[in-house]
Amino acid sequence: MPVTGPRPERGHGAGVVGAVLLVLTLTACSGSPGGTVSRNAGAGGSTARPGVPFLPEERMSAPLRPPTATLVVPPTSVTPRRVALDWSARGGAVERPPQRVDWPVASLPHDISAVVLDFGTEQIPSRVVLYEYPGVSGNGVPEEGTGRETLCAYDAPENPCFYAPDRERRTVRLHVLLEPHYRPYWVIQAAWLVPSPPSGSGTEVPGENSISWLIRFNRP
Numbered sequence: 001m002p003v004t005g006p007r008p009e010r011g012h013g014a015g016v017v018g019a020v021l022l023v024l025t026l027t028a029c030s031g032s033p034g035g036t037v038s039r040n041a042g043a044g045g046s047t048a049r050p051g052v053p054f055l056p057e058e059r060m061s062a063p064l065r066p067p068t069a070t071l072v073v074p075p076t077s078v079t080p081r082r083v084a085l086d087w088s089a090r091g092g093a094v095e096r097p098p099q100r101v102d103w104p105v106a107s108l109p110h111d112i113s114a115v116v117l118d119f120g121t122e123q124i125p126s127r128v129v130l131y132e133y134p135g136v137s138g139n140g141v142p143e144e145g146t147g148r149e150t151l152c153a154y155d156a157p158e159n160p161c162f163y164a165p166d167r168e169r170r171t172v173r174l175h176v177l178l179e180p181h182y183r184p185y186w187v188i189q190a191a192w193l194v195p196s197p198p199s200g201s202g203t204e205v206p207g208e209n210s211i212s213w214l215i216r217f218n219r220p
Helices: none
Strands: 037-040 070-073 076-078 081-086 105-107 114-118 127-133 148-151 161-166 171-177 185-194 207-218
Touching: 070 105, 127 161, 127 171
Parallel strands: 105 207
Antiparallel strands: 037 148, 070 076, 070 114, 081 207, 114 171, 127 148, 127 185, 161 171, 185 207
C-alpha cells in the first residue's frame, strides 16, 4: 500500500534557479514520502527523501528500455520532447540537455481543468517531479528564479499532482490540475528503481534510471 505524507500547499518556497539546465536532470528533490510538495525550483537548497511508493520491487523496477510519454489533450494527444535521459543503471544510454532547448507545444481547450501524461509503461516510478516556468530565454532555457518544483504524490487523487496505474490501459498516468494562472513551460522528470544484485550483506542500495521531458502549453 502506498504511504502518503501530509498535503502541503502547491506554492512558492525558498530557493532560486541556479544552473537551469541542471534542473532538467535533477535527481534529488524535497518533500514528504508520497506527498505533494512545491518550492521554487533550483539546483541548490536542502533535500529530503523523495516520495517513494511502498510497493513490491517487481512493480517498481525500471523497464529494460526507456518508456515513451504522451500528453493526453482531448480529442488529441501530444508527444513531449525527451530532453534528458540516464538509463545507465540498465546498461543504457545517457543523454544530457542541449545548449538550445526547443519546446513542443500543446494547445489547451478553454474548458480544460487538468492534464494527463501517459508514461507508456506499467512500471511504477519511484519519483515524479514537475518543474513549471513562466517563460524561457532566447535559447529556450527556463528563466532563472522563476521556476516551481512539485514532488507529485503516488495514487492520491486529492493532490493537485499525482500519478497512478491505469489498469484499463495498462500504463501509469500523471494527473496535474491546472491553476488559473499556471506557468506554461513544464519539465516532467520520472525515475524508476533498478534493484542491485544480492550481496549477502542486506545493505544493497538500488540504482535509478530517470528521464526528463518538456512541453509548452498554449491556451487561446
